[in-house]
Amino acid sequence: MGRIQQIQSFSTLDGPGSRCVIFLQGCPVGCIFCHNPDSWDGQKGMEIPIDELLRRIDRFRPFLPNPGLTISGGEPLAQFEFTMELIRQAKTEGWHVALDTSGWGSPLHFEEAVRGADLVLFSIKHPLEPTRVSQLTVNELEEKLAVLSRATTPVWIRYVLIPSWTDGPEAAEGLKKAISRIPSVEKVEILPYNSLAQEKWKKLGWDSPLFYDDIRTDEAKVAEFERLLGMRSQ
Numbered sequence: 001m002g003r004i005q006q007i008q009s010f011s012t013l014d015g016p017g018s019r020c021v022i023f024l025q026g027c028p029v030g031c032i033f034c035h036n037p038d039s040w041d042g043q044k045g046m047e048i049p050i051d052e053l054l055r056r057i058d059r060f061r062p063f064l065p066n067p068g069l070t071i072s073g074g075e076p077l078a079q080f081e082f083t084m085e086l087i088r089q090a091k092t093e094g095w096h097v098a099l100d101t102s103g104w105g106s107p108l109h110f111e112e113a114v115r116g117a118d119l120v121l122f123s124i125k126h127p128l129e130p131t132r133v134s135q136l137t138v139n140e141l142e143e144k145l146a147v148l149s150r151a152t153t154p155v156w157i158r159y160v161l162i163p164s165w166t167d168g169p170e171a172a173e174g175l176k177k178a179i180s181r182i183p184s185v186e187k188v189e190i191l192p193y194n195s196l197a198q199e200k201w202k203k204l205g206w207d208s209p210l211f212y213d214d215i216r217t218d219e220a221k222v223a224e225f226e227r228l229l230g231m232r233s234q
């Protein structure tokens with residue numbers, strides 16, 4: 001049994017092509033910019049056995065030219081056994097399986113999950129000071145980068161750009177170094193922060209330091225950061 005927050009039948013934002021996305025319930029990572037705070041509580045969501053889950057997503061398969069499944073959350077590694085079994089069974093049924101993770105938890109679990117998936121969408125919260133924006137420590141990040149430096153599974157890096165929080169030249173340099181350690185990186189996605197999730201946070205009665213400034217990330221800021229990373233020439 002796994003705890004599932006929601007199933008999205010169609011997405012073009014969570015890996016290559018068009019895919020179905022399963023959002024697992026439960027996340028201990030505590031990002032101050034989280035767009036899905038409803039997923040944090042591991043006791044909520046629906047309990048669903050894997051065979052039932054696979055039956056449900058099978059209905060979407062005819063609408064997906066190359067059946068892709070992204071396991072997201074929440075943090076999928078917070079339900080490690082369930083996630084591993086889901087990866088295994090979904091692959092057996094012909095799905096291309098992407099794992100969307102922050103790398104939370106044991107490095108051994110992380111390594112096993114990276115090996116099992118067809119693609120890893122790895123979110124780096126901050127390359128030098130992840131505790132500025134999440135509960136992850138720099139040691140935890142280091143452990144996961146060490147795993148990815150040995151991995152052959154393709155990796156897409158995801159990074160949320162928040163002015164004054166994650167966008168400085170030192171952060172860009174740190175991110176560049178982190179990425180250079182992963183030989184199987186195929187893509188780097190710099191995602192602009194927006195404040196759309198504030199209402200969700202407020203409904204939960206939660207507060208975030210990001211609520212106190214008018215923080216916006218526009219395309220120009222993303223382009224500037226990509227230039228610092230060497231992803232753009234001008």
Ligand code: SF4
Pocket residue numbers: 027028029030031033034035036037039073074075102
């Ligand atoms: S890891 Fe993802 S789900 Fe968890 S707090 Fe961060 S952004 Fe939210």
